[in-house]
């Protein structure tokens with residue numbers, strides 16, 4: 532299907548998954564408009580995206596420094612351009628922080644997204660790919676989880692994802708012209724092969740992979756391995772890690788699906804590999820790939 536020239540709005544496009552997805556969107560022929568408030572990213576990330584894609588594709592990116600909670604600013608972006616669809620990454624994502632400061636999560640993730648739906652509706656843009664998370668499965672009794680596994684959020688961050696999924700389902704149920712895909716990511720890791728973009732969160736990383744990376748470059752002294760008595764092959768916790776470029780391609784596939792004439796309603800898809808890796812296996816794999824020893828507390 533021809534995507535040449537279609538204009539996609541990418542919220543949170545300066546972030547980890549956003550930057551990698553923007554690269555793939557441009558390569559597929561889309562034009563991209565990015566909204567970000569640099570809450571957890573830096574402007575340089577967008578310069579790096581431009582370096583990766585080269586000047587011809589870089590000319591197809593526009594950027595708006597906008598906070599989704601500011602509906603007036605958001606409207607100005609929609610008033611200027613007619614978007615063919617939206618990929619919505621923007622939001623906060625740290626589980627621990629959400630337990631300590633739940634209102635931050637309700638404010639950013641819920642209000643920001645509700646504003647986005649309102650403005651999309653007003654400007655008749657009704658195709659959305661939404662960043663959900665495997666966190667909506669809570670602690671599932673049976674793995675691997677499939678899309679109809681029971682949904683059960685366990686913390687405020689997870690609840691925002693679950694609420695936002697329910698909101699998407701309600702909207703598409705009431706208004707049949709919406710087309711929404713909910714992508715439930717497992718654990719996104721790694722970086723673009725150029726090494727020019729990657730995962731570089733502000734502050735001390737919450738996630739395993741960026742933490743390991745910062746130990747490797749000497750920014751952090753050692754990795755604390757959380758838990759050694761899980762019922763797993765080496766006692767450390769197992770997760771399903773998916774390469775961020777595969778995840779980015781998953782967004783392109785989802786977007787293309789929204790442009791097929793027979794796609795209707797709101798549909799969730801898991802984005803993972805179906806394979807589990809333990810924390811110690813992850814450390815060993817990183818050491819092998821990088822040639823560096825990762826100091827880890829045991």
Ligand SMILES: NC(=O)c1ccc[n+]([C@@H]2O[C@H](COP(=O)([O-])OP(=O)(O)OC[C@H]3O[C@@H](n4cnc5c(N)ncnc54)[C@H](O)[C@@H]3O)[C@@H](O)[C@H]2O)c1
Nearest residue numbers: 543546547548568569570571572598599621622624662664
């Ligand atoms: N990385 C993961 O492990 C993971 C797993 C499952 C789901 N997700 C979801 O995927 C999405 C993207 O995750 P990521 O890893 O790229 O995170 P990220 O923090 O790197 O990117 C999010 C981007 O959104 C921006 N942003 C946040 N609030 C904003 C607001 N109110 N207005 C405008 N911009 C705002 C941030 O500045 C950042 O650039 C998030 O919704 C996250 O919850 C991530």
Ligand SMILES: O=c1ccn([C@@H]2O[C@H](COP(=O)(O)OP(=O)(O)O[C@H]3O[C@H](CO)[C@H](O)[C@H](O)[C@H]3O)[C@@H](O)[C@H]2O)c(=O)[nH]1
Nearest residue numbers: 624626664665666737738739740742755756757768770810
């Ligand atoms: O310093 C660290 C950081 C992590 N871990 C371990 O490494 C594994 C992966 O941890 P991450 O924090 O990278 O990933 P989680 O699966 O715990 O959490 C991620 O997946 C969740 C969905 O299950 C949510 O989406 C959440 O936002 C996202 O960070 C876990 O076993 C964790 O205990 C450590 O041992 N040490």
